[in-house]
Amino acid sequence: MKKINRITFDQNIMGGRPCxxxxxxxVGTIVGLVASGHSKDHILELYPYLEREDITQALRCAAWRADELELPLVT
Known part of the structure; x- marks a missing residue:
């Protein structure tokens, strides 16, 4: 798997959601924009402080998390 080094998790920023x-x-904001049909170029116009690789890694992170399995702990 390629690196996801631009996505951070910090309890003090957005409640620990991936940013x-x-x-x-x-990440959810970016995924929502892409899902709504916005192009990477348009997203970069809306958020000029982002870079193209930020969008790519946000999508990569979302795909990785969607593929995770949650298993109940057995005590």
Whole structure:
């Protein structure tokens, strides 16, 4: 799997939700924009402080998390 080094998790930023480079832009926000049909170029116009690789890694992170399995703990 390629690196996901631009996605951060910090309890003090957006309640620990996955964000892009410690900013208050969540992976969910970017995924939602892409799912709504916005192009990477348009997203970069809306968020000029983001970079194209930020969007790519947000999508990669979302795909990775969607593929995770949650198993109940057995005591």
């Amino acid at each position: 892009i480079r410690g900013m208050r832009v969540t």
